[in-house]
Amino acid sequence: MPDDETLPVRSSNDIVVVRQVVRMRAVEIGFNLVEQTKIVTAASELARNTIDHGGGGSARLQSLRNGGRAGLRLTFEDKGPGIPDIELALKDGYTTGGGLGLGLSGARRLSNEFEIQSRPGEGTRVTITRWK
């Protein structure tokens, strides 16, 4: 399996594929079951955001080896309308898509590192990393 690959995130089926590939990567890195479940769930949330709010995009999966630490970094990118107020978007329960509004905030809680870049009109990029 490659250490760095990019998957399309355009349809509901793509979300399923992203979940499966993230799971395989997490197993390969040696995450325990709870860690696997957390990163796969975070990936599912962000992939759905990419489709619902960004109009589709891509998911990049990178297996990391940093000295003695192993981890998984996921980057979701879209060319959608972007997020005008990131602080607000990160609040629990804030939603524009009719969901529960837990996507971004939840994904942040499920990972060790979280980074978001967004410009109105240009798109959004969310990067999460989970270390073993």
Next chain:
Amino acid sequence: MERIPILKMNEFLLVSIQVDMHDRLAMTLQDDLTDRIVRDRARGVLIDISSLEIVDSFIGRMIGNIAAMSRVLDAETVVVGMRPAVAITLVELGLALPGVRTSLNVDKGMELLRSSLARGGNGHRDAGR
């Protein structure tokens, strides 16, 4: 089109979710289940998620919706068999499934529905009190 089968067991319906659900399948299940509750005059719904390796906020919302809709149609919903790793992750995600009753397995879920029916009211155990 693929569908998740709904089994009738006396006055209860049993849905066993076996696959990694994509979103459309989840929406179809919601429609099918409400139809069946009315058609079969079901008094309770058991949703067995012991095969699910993850529950994200989308699936969580669907489960919450099913529970709420069933209640309106006078049927109780019990979610059974959630795995420990899934439960830990849901809590971290911030999803407590308020108003959804839970049980360890199908047998215990059935027991819960029966005793709740016998008492003729809502049971005491909510997932997110």
Next chain:
Amino acid sequence: MAIRGRSRLSDVVSKHEAAILTDWIKEQLAAVKAADRIGEAELRTECARFLTLLKVALRSDGSHDVSSAAWSETRELLGELSRSRARAGYSPSETAAFVLSLKRPLFDRLRGEIGGDADALADEVWQTTLVLDRLALFTTELHQKSRDEIILRQQQDMLELSTPVVQLWESILALPLIGTLDSARTQVVMENLLQRIVETGASIAIIDITGVPTVDTLVAQHLLKTVAAARLMGADCIISGIRPQIAQTIVHLGVELSSVITKATLADAFVIALQRTGATIGRATKA
């Protein structure tokens, strides 16, 4: 100056191998009282093997780069030695002394061989020092690594030992927590509890924290998350044995515990748990 790249050290070692071995062992027995922990026979075997390998390595590698392939067997031997000594409780300096105590015997022989040529002697001594120091550092590093591994393994062992989930009754589990709870330990303990709930089909779990001296916010949050997770799975938790100081801490920290059943003692919790599962207890009246 001696010709660079081809030291005379290997010749000296070959020529005086037996004498060097004897001196070296004497040196070690005197200095670190190695005989206390390790038999003289065993020490002799190790030293002899090391000298043989050293000789071969010195001959095939003039650069004295101890990380090169020529030294791989020497490194392997030192690795084995460091690990076994770390396990036996040697300190890093005691472990490094194995290599460092070889200096004097080697210097003595070098002086005997080329004592007349001060420049050559100084050069050889310098080269020998470099090699032995590097090898000694190598043993220290490995020693440290072995100690770390031992500590890690012991931590894991302790984690498992210190957190037994016990079945009190049909459908009732108890988790008596003892000792300080840090975030990592709490997490492992809680995952373990949830797993046991699935395995046993228990509908109630009692988490007893009588033996826990303090609870900080993070640990309190973990406890609450566990209760919430158990509920999602279909089991209830009761927290028992909350000591007065901990009750105060919890209130001061603003942790919301009202949604959780709490009892003063494990016994009180057990009674509630029995009632919940439909069992009744009472004293049998004497006939």
